Amino acid sequence: MAENQVEPIILIHGGAGDIPESKVQGKLDGIRKAVRLGHKKFLETGCVLGGTQAAIEYMEEDDNFNAGRGSVLTTEGEIEMEALIVDGKDIKVGSVTGVKNILHPIALARLVMEKTPHGILSGDGANEFGLRMGLPQVSECDLITETARSALEKFLREGKDPNVTEIGSSGVGTVGAVAVDARGHMVSCTSTGGITGKMKGRVGDTPIPGSGGYADDNIGSVSTTGHGDSILRYCVAHRILNYIEQGLSATEASQKALDGMAARVGKTAGAITVTKTGEVGIYFNSQKMAWAYIRGNKLHYGIQPGQEVVLYHKEIVVIIKRNKNWLNMCIINLDKNWL
Numbered sequence: 001m002a003e004n005q006v007e008p009i010i011l012i013h014g015g016a017g018d019i020p021e022s023k024v025q026g027k028l029d030g031i032r033k034a035v036r037l038g039h040k041k042f043l044e045t046g047c048v049l050g051g052t053q054a055a056i057e058y059m060e061e062d063d064n065f066n067a068g069r070g071s072v073l074t075t076e077g078e079i080e081m082e083a084l085i086v087d088g089k090d091i092k093v094g095s096v097t098g099v100k101n102i103l104h105p106i107a108l109a110r111l112v113m114e115k116t117p118h119g120i121l122s123g124d125g126a127n128e129f130g131l132r133m134g135l136p137q138v139s140e141c142d143l144i145t146e147t148a149r150s151a152l153e154k155f156l157r158e159g160k161d162p163n164v165t166e167i168g169s170s171g172v173g174t175v176g177a178v179a180v181d182a183r184g185h186m187v188s189c190t191s192t193g194g195i196t197g198k199m200k201g202r203v204g205d206t207p208i209p210g211s212g213g214y215a216d217d218n219i220g221s222v223s224t225t226g227h228g229d230s231i232l233r234y235c236v237a238h239r240i241l242n243y244i245e246q247g248l249s250a251t252e253a254s255q256k257a258l259d260g261m262a263a264r265v266g267k268t269a270g271a272i273t274v275t276k277t278g279e280v281g282i283y284f285n286s287q288k289m290a291w292a293y294i295r296g297n298k299l300h301y302g303i304q305p306g307q308e309v310v311l312y313h314k315e316i317v318v319i320i321k322r323n324k325n326w327l328n329m330c331i332i333n334l335d336k337n338w339l
């Protein structure tokens with residue numbers, strides 16, 4: 001790697017909260033597949049935006065996550081999805097809220113960023129724009145799962161207030177991805193169904209730049225998850241980047257912002273962060289947060305506090321030596337399951 005080059009990384013999360021043990025395996029399987037897919041796309045195209053979007057789209061299709069199919073429901077039993085993309089090169093933003101009948105809100109957020117003069121589209125306007133852009137339409141039945149229905153029934157039966165509900169008790173979770181390429185270019189992507197029992201029209205943290213996510217090539221990239229109304233009030237994503245700019249490491253900055261949020265406005269959350277130098281920050285003060293990243297030939301993942309599992313990409317390195325110069329290096333993937 002040339003000097004001043006960053007070792008590329010793609011880091012994703014599958015939601016923070018009180019995730020029941022019965023949901024852990026499904027989330028871990030999903031998050032490992034999603035990060036591999038995002039990494040593969042990134043290697044094929046060299047594009048961080050394409051890589052992060054591919055990882056998010058995988059999780060939007062997997063009902064182990066609260067995004068796209070599997071999104072949680074409003075008190076009226078409906079889905080209102082939200083998504084945000086931030087491109088760190090010139091801090092361009094694309095965001096949608098109150099979106100229905102599409103599988104990939106993240107694709108719609110990207111279209112807002114690339115094809116409109118605006119940053120955020122909401123409700124009918126966002127849905128109509130998706131239709132005009134030719135995004136495939138799906139019925140609500142294709143998106144609403146049994147898990148989401150029973151989480152709402154339980155919520156209504158127990159007469160809960162969404163503000164006192166610990167996020168993730170439905171067992172699913174918001175999804176997010178951050179990445180940096182070799183030139184230090186970064187993006188942040190986040191997608192969610194929000195929180196079970198939210199009011200119709202509620203806007204959470206996810207679609208709000210600086211709360212649900214943020215990216216600035218001069219500093220780093222963040223995606224958050226957890227109690228959205230608290231994350232929103234404390235501008236968690238932007239705060240993390242501010243702390244990094246002041247000299248804190250990615251982990252210290254995430255911890256300071258999230259513990260600061262819990263102390264100042266209450267509730268719990270988590271965040272994933274990469275810096276412009278490729279430093280990784282993973283922190284949550286909720287009970288669990290599924291996360292995974294690939295850098296080089298290693299896949300790291302975890303879901304419990306302090307847990308980190310590392311998988312190695314098995315390889316043979318064949319080195320051809322000619323004229324006393326190391327000429328060529330060929331890497332053969334032996335482990336077909338890795339990618």
Ligand SMILES: NC(=O)C[C@H](N)C(=O)O
Pocket residue numbers: 015016017066167168172173174192193194195204205206224225226227228229231
């Ligand atoms: N699970 C989550 O991360 C929920 C999301 N932050 C929201 O409150 O809308």
